[in-house]
Amino acid sequence: MPEGRTAGDLQPGVLTEYLTEETGFFVRSLREYERFQSPYQTVEVHDTAPFGKLFRLDGHFMTSEKDEFFYHENLVHIAAIAHPSPETALVVGGGDGGSAEELLKYSSIKSVTLVEIDLAVIDIARKYLGEVHRGSLADPRLTLKVEDGLAFVRGSTETYDLIVLDLTDPGGPSEPLYEVDFYRACAARLNSSGAMTLHIASPVAHPDRIRTGIANLRAAFPIVVPYLVSIPLYGGLWMMACASTTLNPSYITPLDANRRIAKRGIRDLRYYNGDMHRAAMALPAFVRELVE
Known part of the structure; x- marks a missing residue:
C-alpha cells in the first residue's frame, strides 16, 4: 500500500x-x-x-466487475499496441486474470505466463470474477505459475515481448517489486523491442511515491513514459508507466493505434482507443514537475 x-x-x-x-x-x-x-x-x-x-x-x-477495464486496458494496451507484433508476455501478479484477458485479445500473442504468489487469488477469480478474466484463466495460451514473482524473474532465462507488473500497491509486501534491482531483472527478461508496464500511485495523494517510482524506473530503463488514467475504484487519477530499452509508446499516433487495433483483431475495448492512447501521456503541469 x-x-x-x-x-x-x-x-x-x-x-x-x-x-x-x-x-x-x-x-x-x-x-x-x-x-x-x-x-x-x-x-x-x-x-x-x-x-x-x-x-x-x-x-x-x-x-x-464494473470498472476493471479502466485499469486493465490501460495497463496492457499502451505498450502492447506500440509493440510491432507481441507474441510472448509475462504477467507478474494479476491473479484475477484481467491483464491476461487483455493480452489474449491479440491475435499475435502465442503465450502468456502468469506468475501469482497466492493461489487463493486465482481460486477467487475463478469462482467470482468471471466478468474480469472472461475465461482467460482457462485459455490454452496461458501458463499459470503459483510462485513468487520476484524469484521467478530473477531465476528465469526466458525472454518476453511484454512484461506486465499487475501488483498490489507499493509500500507493503510487494515493495521489493518496485525497486531498481527488480526492474533491472525485468529489463534482462525483455526481448530487444520489448516493454514493461506497471501502475505506480496517485499523483495527488502520493507525490513522493511518484517521484521515487519514476526515478527507480529510469535507473533501469533508458525509456520511461509515465501516463495517467482515472480509475473510479482507486479514487481518481492514477499513474502508470511504460519502460523499455527501445520502444516508446508516445511515438504512436491516434491513427496508428486505431489501425493496429483493427489489424490485430482486438475487440471489446471499453476505454482504450487511439485518442485515449495519446491523451494518457498528456501530463498536467503539476505531474510533469513530479516526473522531470
Whole structure:
C-alpha cells in the first residue's frame, strides 16, 4: 500500500478505501461473499451496487466487475499496441486474470505466463470474477505459475515481448517489486523491442511515491513514459508507466493505434482507443514537475 495509506472500514458494511490518513472514499457492501486469511493476505469479495462484485486484499480495493477495464486496458494496451507484433508476455501478479484477458485479445500473442504468489487469488477469480478474466484463466495460451514473482524473474532465462507488473500497491509486501534491482531483472527478461508496464500511485495523494517510482524506473530503463488514467475504484487519477530499452509508446499516433487495433483483431475495448492512447501521456503541469 502507498505510504500513509491505511486500512480499516468506517463501520461494518461500509467498505472504506483510504488514499491517505486524511482522505478516502467508501462503498456500501450489499453482501459479503468471502472473507478469509490466505497464507499471504486477507481476501474478500463483496457485492456492491456501483461496482458489482468487488475484490479486496488486506482491506484494499483491487478490482471490480464494473470498472476493471479502466485499469486493465490501460495497463496492457499502451505498450502492447506500440509493440510491432507481441507474441510472448509475462504477467507478474494479476491473479484475477484481467491483464491476461487483455493480452489474449491479440491475435499475435502465442503465450502468456502468469506468475501469482497466492493461489487463493486465482481460486477467487475463478469462482467470482468471471466478468474480469472472461475465461482467460482457462485459455490454452496461458501458463499459470503459483510462485513468487520476484524469484521467478530473477531465476528465469526466458525472454518476453511484454512484461506486465499487475501488483498490489507499493509500500507493503510487494515493495521489493518496485525497486531498481527488480526492474533491472525485468529489463534482462525483455526481448530487444520489448516493454514493461506497471501502475505506480496517485499523483495527488502520493507525490513522493511518484517521484521515487519514476526515478527507480529510469535507473533501469533508458525509456520511461509515465501516463495517467482515472480509475473510479482507486479514487481518481492514477499513474502508470511504460519502460523499455527501445520502444516508446508516445511515438504512436491516434491513427496508428486505431489501425493496429483493427489489424490485430482486438475487440471489446471499453476505454482504450487511439485518442485515449495519446491523451494518457498528456501530463498536467503539476505531474510533469513530479516526473522531470
